[in-house]
Amino acid sequence: MPDRLMSTYARQPLEIVRGLGSRVWDADGRSYLDFLGGIAVNGVGHCHPTVVEAIRAQAGELLHCSNLYHSSTGSRLAGELVARGVGERVFLCNSGAEANEGAFKLVRKHFHRLGQTRRVRLVAMQGSFHGRTLATLAATDRPDFRAGFGPMPEGFTFVPFDDVQALAEVLDETVAAVVIEPIQGEGGIRVPPPDFLSQVRRLCNGTGCLLVADEVQTGMGRTGSFLASHDADVVTLAKGLGGGLPIGALGARGPAAEALQPGDHGSTFGGNPLCCAAALATLKVLSEEGLLQNATDMGKLLMDELRRAIPSAQVRGRGLMVGIELPFEGGPVVTLARQSGLLLNVTARKVVRLLPPLNVSEEEVLTAARIVGEVVEAARAGAATPVASPSG
Numbered sequence: 001m002p003d004r005l006m007s008t009y010a011r012q013p014l015e016i017v018r019g020l021g022s023r024v025w026d027a028d029g030r031s032y033l034d035f036l037g038g039i040a041v042n043g044v045g046h047c048h049p050t051v052v053e054a055i056r057a058q059a060g061e062l063l064h065c066s067n068l069y070h071s072s073t074g075s076r077l078a079g080e081l082v083a084r085g086v087g088e089r090v091f092l093c094n095s096g097a098e099a100n101e102g103a104f105k106l107v108r109k110h111f112h113r114l115g116q117t118r119r120v121r122l123v124a125m126q127g128s129f130h131g132r133t134l135a136t137l138a139a140t141d142r143p144d145f146r147a148g149f150g151p152m153p154e155g156f157t158f159v160p161f162d163d164v165q166a167l168a169e170v171l172d173e174t175v176a177a178v179v180i181e182p183i184q185g186e187g188g189i190r191v192p193p194p195d196f197l198s199q200v201r202r203l204c205n206g207t208g209c210l211l212v213a214d215e216v217q218t219g220m221g222r223t224g225s226f227l228a229s230h231d232a233d234v235v236t237l238a239k240g241l242g243g244g245l246p247i248g249a250l251g252a253r254g255p256a257a258e259a260l261q262p263g264d265h266g267s268t269f270g271g272n273p274l275c276c277a278a279a280l281a282t283l284k285v286l287s288e289e290g291l292l293q294n295a296t297d298m299g300k301l302l303m304d305e306l307r308r309a310i311p312s313a314q315v316r317g318r319g320l321m322v323g324i325e326l327p328f329e330g331g332p333v334v335t336l337a338r339q340s341g342l343l344l345n346v347t348a349r350k351v352v353r354l355l356p357p358l359n360v361s362e363e364e365v366l367t368a369a370r371i372v373g374e375v376v377e378a379a380r381a382g383a384a385t386p387v388a389s390p391s392g
């Protein structure tokens with residue numbers, strides 16, 4: 001039967017039927033080390049027993065009740081996120097794009113309430129990715145993704161990612177917020193200089209606009225700390241938040257936390273009890289199993305091993321958000337790695353991206369680094385022969 005799904009994705013020839021920890025299995029029973037992790041979603045690994053149990057328990061109690069009523073799972077989750085630095089008030093939704101869309105609405109409404117009605121512009125970074133809805137696409141520096149979808153929402157400006165001077169030049173009394181990924185994910189694991197975010201914060205303070213940190217990919221401990229940003233007025237999360245279930249969040253602090261009032265914004269499924277229960281369990285696993293520390297330690301090991309295995313490539317990242325910039329198109333590396341039992345992907349055409357679970361083991365890291373080293377060499381040589389598959 002022909003596949004009736006819209007062909008929005010160029011899917012790889014692999015059907016995944018089962019997952020556990022850092023591994024997934026295909027329909028023929030072959031196993032793969034999953035170093036893409038559902039694109040940073042499976043932060044606590046596939047089917048973590050604590051998350052699965054929380055989902056089972058919640059599924060037997062209440063699946064959905066609508067935001068017209070109180071739900072203790074949603075309120076508890078908001079409290080846990082605030083305790084981890086995600087603002088003072090939280091809005092729950094279903095995805096990264098929806099969290100960012102809500103953030104953009106929030107910053108505009110904030111200034112509207114203050115009577116500063118000219119402050120509507122959002123300044124985003126070159127190389128950014130914030131989602132596929134119209135407004136998040138307008139903030140995404142990918143003209144190819146926008147082609148054919150115009151007209152785009154107005155009021156979005158781009159500046160070079162790590163150029164403080166260029167940012168200073170566009171910040172005026174019409175700017176509502178600067179929107180930034182602390183490390184650009186889709187843009188090619190681009191890590192700004194260490195003091196960049198502090199400088200952006202100072203510029204925002206100086207001109208009175210807000211700072212929005214899109215932590216959809218960097219958040220939930222991915223870089224070794226719960227958030228990769230500090231001091232943002234608005235923070236967005238999704239991906240790893242639900243341990244595999246779809247949930248997003250936006251947190252705001254200070255007066256901006258009160259910007260959205262009854263009727264201003266909404267989402268039927270936002271804060272759904274099942275997804276919130278999964279997110280609460282995921283946060284518990286992150287804390288109780290010391291996964292932030294493991295992300296730091298395993299990230300260092302992974303980057304050290306990759307640098308040793310591929311001295312000619314630039315390896316960069318933080319924690320378990322790792323990129324390898326190749327001197328050639330990375331497509332063949334993805335294919336060869338898959339044939340060798342390792343899942344990864346390529347962003348920005350030449351950057352191999354590794355986003356393994358935060359509870360990945362030393363042995364798994366060493367295996368993955370060895371395979372990456374071998375397949376990068378094979379791809380460089382133009383050879384299409386798969387290297388030996390890992391056991392397990």
Ligand SMILES: Cc1ncc(COP(=O)(O)O)c(C=O)c1O
Nearest residue numbers: 095096097129130131185216217
């Ligand atoms: C930084 C960032 N923001 C937003 C998004 C969009 O998230 P979603 O696909 O859940 O809408 C992504 C997805 O890759 C992302 O990496």
